Amino acid sequence: MAGGSVARVLVDSPLPQLDQLFDYAVPERFREAARAGVRVRVPLRSGGRIANGWLVELVGTSEYEGRLSELEDVVSEVPLLMPEVWALARAAADRAAGNAGDILRVAIPSRYVRAERAWRAAEPDAGELPARAAPIPGYESGRFEAGIDAGERMSLAADPRPVRLGSGEWVGAWAAILAAAAAHTLAADRSSLIIVPDYRDQEQLQAALADLLDPRRVLRTDARQTGGERFRAFLDATGSDARVIIGNRSTVYAPAARLGLIAMWDDGDGLQNEQLAPGVHPRDAALIRQEQSGAALVFLGHTRSVEVERLVEIGWVHDVPAVKQVKPRVIPTEHQAAPEPGSARIPSSAWRAAQQAIREGPVLVQVARPGHAPLLTCDRCREPARCAACGGALVVPRSGGDPRCVLCGTSASTWKCPVCEGTKLRAATVGASRTAEELGRAFPAARVILSDGERPVLRVGGEPALVVATRGAEPIADGGYRAVLLLDGERMLLRESLRVAEDCLRWWSNAAALASPGSPVYLVGVAGALANALTSWRQAEWASGELASRRALRFPPAVRVASVTAAPALVARALTAAQAAADGVDALGPVPADEGLERAIVRFDYSAGAAVARALRAEMITVSTERRRPVTGRPPKRPSVLRVRFDDPDVP
Structure with a gap:
C-alpha cells in the first residue's frame, strides 16, 4: 500500500507466530489519535476476531501489496509504550526465545481511564532538581560519581551496618548509598531506575531518598499500590522530567527521561526471579538496557551473586572496592x-x-x-x-x-x-x-x-x-x-x-x-x-x-542453559534443532515431567545463545502452528505443547 499512514502493530497474544509487527491502515477518523505507543484494537483475519495490540510505529508505506485491514479502535489517549521500552522488550524477548508482548504485559500496568484523564488535566510539577551533593561515602573520593557520569558498569560491596538519616530514621547503609547515587544523577537532570527485591527494601530506600530529594521527584511502582496509583506513577514516568523510579523487578522496564543510572540491590535474591513468561531476570534486562541507553549500571549487595562475579571476571563489569572494609563480628x-x-x-x-x-x-x-x-x-x-x-x-x-x-x-x-x-x-x-x-x-x-x-x-x-x-x-x-x-x-x-x-x-x-x-x-x-x-x-x-x-562442571552461569519441556518426540526434535544451531551445544536428560511430558536441559556457551534461541523459537512456532486432523470416533487430542525457558532458575 502506498500513500497514507500505515500503523505497525504488535498483537497482544501469547502465540509465538504472532510475535511480529503487522501493518494496518489508519482510517481518517483515527489520524490524530493514532500515535506511536498507544493501545489499539485490530481485526484478525482468522474467525473475524478483534485483538488488543500496541501501535509501535507509523510509516508511510507497507511492503504488503494487498489491501490492508484498518485499525478497529484506538484505546488509550496517551502513548504508553515508549520507543526505548519497546527496544528493550524486543531485545530481551529475542534473547530468551520469548514474546515481546509477554514482556510488555510485565512492563506496562493496566490502564485506568480516570487516572489517565486526571493526569492529562493536571499541570506537571516535579519539584526542583537537587544541588550537587557531597561525595558518596565509603569509596575512593569521586570514583563512584565518575563511574556514574561515564556510564560505567560497576559492582560494589555495600557497607554492612545500619545508618541514621537526617530525619532520625534508621536504614541500611546500602539504601543511603543508592539514594546518594540517585541524587547525584538527578542533579545532572537525568533519571534513575532502582530495582530492589521487595517492599521492605523499598521502604528503606524511599526513606533515604526523602532525606535528599523532593518527594515529587521520586516515583514508586510496586504491587502494594492500587491499580490507579501504579498507573498514575507510570504516566508520570513517561513525562519529560527526570525522576528516580524505585520498585521491584518490573521497574527495569519503566520509561525514564534521559536515563542516567540503573541500580540493582541484591540481584541474587530469589524474589528478583521473574515468574511470568519468558522469565527474563531483571539483571539481564538491565544489562541490555545499559547497552542501549549508555546509562551507568550498578550492582550493589552484601554478597556478590555468581552471575555478577562472572561479569567482573570477564571485565564487563568493574569492581569498585570500598576504601575501608567494614565487616560485622x-x-x-x-x-x-x-x-x-x-x-x-x-x-x-x-x-x-x-x-x-x-x-x-x-x-x-x-x-x-x-x-x-x-x-x-x-x-x-x-x-x-x-x-x-x-x-x-x-x-x-x-x-x-x-x-x-x-x-x-x-x-x-x-x-x-x-x-x-x-x-x-x-x-x-x-x-x-x-x-x-x-x-x-x-x-x-x-x-x-x-x-x-x-x-x-x-x-x-x-x-x-x-x-x-x-x-x-x-x-x-x-x-x-x-x-x-x-x-x-x-x-x-x-x-x-x-x-x-x-x-x-x-x-x-x-x-x-x-x-x-x-x-x-x-x-x-x-x-x-x-x-x-x-x-x-x-x-x-x-x-x-x-x-x-561451576565452570569445571559446565553449570550456569559458566554456561547458559535452557529447559525444554514437551512430549518425548517434540523434546527430541527440539534438542536436535538446538544442537544443529551452534557448536558445543549439549543436553542433559530428558527425564519424566508432569502429565506425561519430558524435560531436558540444553547447555551452551554465551556466544551460541542467539543461534540456540532462534532454533528453539522456530520449533515453538512450528509446534504451535501444526494442525492435527481429528480421527472419527476418537476424542480430540490436546494441542501439542513445547515450553522453553532460558536461564531457568529452577534448574537444580
Whole structure:
C-alpha cells in the first residue's frame, strides 16, 4: 500500500507466530489519535476476531501489496509504550526465545481511564532538581560519581551496618548509598531506575531518598499500590522530567527521561526471579538496557551473586572496592560447646551473649522457616524425612504423638530412611512460632517480637526486645541489633538447589549487616568454606571459587542453559534443532515431567545463545502452528505443547 499512514502493530497474544509487527491502515477518523505507543484494537483475519495490540510505529508505506485491514479502535489517549521500552522488550524477548508482548504485559500496568484523564488535566510539577551533593561515602573520593557520569558498569560491596538519616530514621547503609547515587544523577537532570527485591527494601530506600530529594521527584511502582496509583506513577514516568523510579523487578522496564543510572540491590535474591513468561531476570534486562541507553549500571549487595562475579571476571563489569572494609563480628559456633538444656538450639557462648545483649537493646534470632511444628531429618545421615505416600515433609504435631506428613496427614510411625535405612528421627528445624515461645519462656522479662511472611514487621525500636524472624523477614532496628543469632544453618543447606550455598551466604550476610558496629553475630551449625567466607566477610572470593567449580562442571552461569519441556518426540526434535544451531551445544536428560511430558536441559556457551534461541523459537512456532486432523470416533487430542525457558532458575 502506498500513500497514507500505515500503523505497525504488535498483537497482544501469547502465540509465538504472532510475535511480529503487522501493518494496518489508519482510517481518517483515527489520524490524530493514532500515535506511536498507544493501545489499539485490530481485526484478525482468522474467525473475524478483534485483538488488543500496541501501535509501535507509523510509516508511510507497507511492503504488503494487498489491501490492508484498518485499525478497529484506538484505546488509550496517551502513548504508553515508549520507543526505548519497546527496544528493550524486543531485545530481551529475542534473547530468551520469548514474546515481546509477554514482556510488555510485565512492563506496562493496566490502564485506568480516570487516572489517565486526571493526569492529562493536571499541570506537571516535579519539584526542583537537587544541588550537587557531597561525595558518596565509603569509596575512593569521586570514583563512584565518575563511574556514574561515564556510564560505567560497576559492582560494589555495600557497607554492612545500619545508618541514621537526617530525619532520625534508621536504614541500611546500602539504601543511603543508592539514594546518594540517585541524587547525584538527578542533579545532572537525568533519571534513575532502582530495582530492589521487595517492599521492605523499598521502604528503606524511599526513606533515604526523602532525606535528599523532593518527594515529587521520586516515583514508586510496586504491587502494594492500587491499580490507579501504579498507573498514575507510570504516566508520570513517561513525562519529560527526570525522576528516580524505585520498585521491584518490573521497574527495569519503566520509561525514564534521559536515563542516567540503573541500580540493582541484591540481584541474587530469589524474589528478583521473574515468574511470568519468558522469565527474563531483571539483571539481564538491565544489562541490555545499559547497552542501549549508555546509562551507568550498578550492582550493589552484601554478597556478590555468581552471575555478577562472572561479569567482573570477564571485565564487563568493574569492581569498585570500598576504601575501608567494614565487616560485622561473625563468630561460628560449630566447634564450640554443645547447646545447654533448654537453650532452644543455641550454643552456650551465643546464649550468654544474647542474655547480656538484651539488657542493652534488641537481639535478632534468624530461623529457617515459619510455623510451629519441628521439621524432621534422619538421625543418622541427616536426609530430610519425607512421607512414603506423597513425599511431603514430616513434622511433629503441636499436640505431640507420632510424626505426620504436612501435606496428606499420614502417620509415619514406621518410617525408615530410604538412604541409610535408619529409623530414628531428629528435629532439624523448629518453626519461628515455636522458637518464639521457647525463647519467651527462657527470657520471661523480655518482649518477644515475631516477624515472618504472615506477620511482617518492618522496623523495631532500640529498646530491649527479642526479635524472632524467618530469613528475609528481619526488621531493621534503631541503632542496630546488639546481637544476632543465625540458627538452623544446617537445615538451610539441606535444600536441593545449585544455589543453596549462595542463597544461605546471602541470607546470613543480610542479617549480619543489621547488627550495630562491634556487636556479635553467631553462626550456628555451619563450618567450612561458607562459614569462613562469612566470618572474614569475603563473599566475593567465595563467589569466585563457586564460579570456578561451576565452570569445571559446565553449570550456569559458566554456561547458559535452557529447559525444554514437551512430549518425548517434540523434546527430541527440539534438542536436535538446538544442537544443529551452534557448536558445543549439549543436553542433559530428558527425564519424566508432569502429565506425561519430558524435560531436558540444553547447555551452551554465551556466544551460541542467539543461534540456540532462534532454533528453539522456530520449533515453538512450528509446534504451535501444526494442525492435527481429528480421527472419527476418537476424542480430540490436546494441542501439542513445547515450553522453553532460558536461564531457568529452577534448574537444580
